[in-house]
Amino acid sequence: MPMNTTRTIQFTLNGEPITAQIGTHQHLIEVLQDRGLTGARESCAQGLCGCCTVLVNDTAVSGCLYLAAFADGAAVRTIEHLPQGKLDAVQEAFIECGAFQCGYCTPGFILMTRQLLDEHADPSEDDIRHYLSGNLCRCAAYPEIIRAVKLAAMKRKGER
Ligand code: FES
Ligand code: FES
Structure with a gap:
């Protein structure tokens, strides 16, 4: 029987409800970048540099290592969640x-x-x-x- 390598997940992304078809191997950073969110950047791709930091349920994770499938049902926030045009x-x-x-x-x-x-x-x-x-x-x-x-x-x- 062939292995199913895709699945559908639902999560909130910077407050917006999202439904995404993802590869089960995909990391969260790829899903974010596919949606045009480029604030979190892949650099080392090994969990060592923090350039890909995003918040999942208010906890910072490395988007380059965090499997997108684990974001199912979660609240994901990127740097883009900060208000535009006003600095904190x-x-x-x-x-x-x-x-x-x-x-x-x-x-x-x-x-x-x-x-x-x-x-x-x-x-x-x-x-x-x-x-x-x-x-x-x-x-x-x-x-x-x-x-x-x-x-x-x-x-x-x-x-x-
Ligand atoms: S790209 Fe360096 S920790 Fe993710
Ligand atoms: S790597 Fe250049 S400002 Fe941090």
């Missing part, structure tokens, strides 16, 4: 601190920083390094990134 505190802080150069890794850093600040409003430098340890920036903008996270925390608390 984290985005503002990254710009003000010059916390990126090429920007390839930046969507992943923004999503992880938001998750960090949702869970720790006043993170220590160890917290920051821990949360961002799965995100690599090949331009080595790390000092600026850490400054940006601290600034974003202050902005969220209304201190800047």
Whole structure:
């Protein structure tokens, strides 16, 4: 009997209900990119760099490793869920601190920083390094990134 290699899944994508026909081998990043969402980027394809970070039920996952089939019934959010035309505190802080150069890794850093600040409003430098340890920036903008996270925390608390 031939093996069924496709299936239909339903999930919400940035708040919109989606029905998708997927290959059972497909990773979530491919499904997102097929839908024109290019904020999460495939770089290492090995779960090492964080460029493909997306949120599944509010938990950050590597879209390059996460099987799309596991997203069935889930709430998936990408960087594109952030309002267009209005920057949040984290985005503002990254710009003000010059916390990126090429920007390839930046969507992943923004999503992880938001998750960090949702869970720790006043993170220590160890917290920051821990949360961002799965995100690599090949331009080595790390000092600026850490400054940006601290600034974003202050902005969220209304201190800047
Ligand atoms: S592309 Fe997924 S972790 Fe690097
Ligand atoms: S800004 Fe260039 S890889 Fe991060």
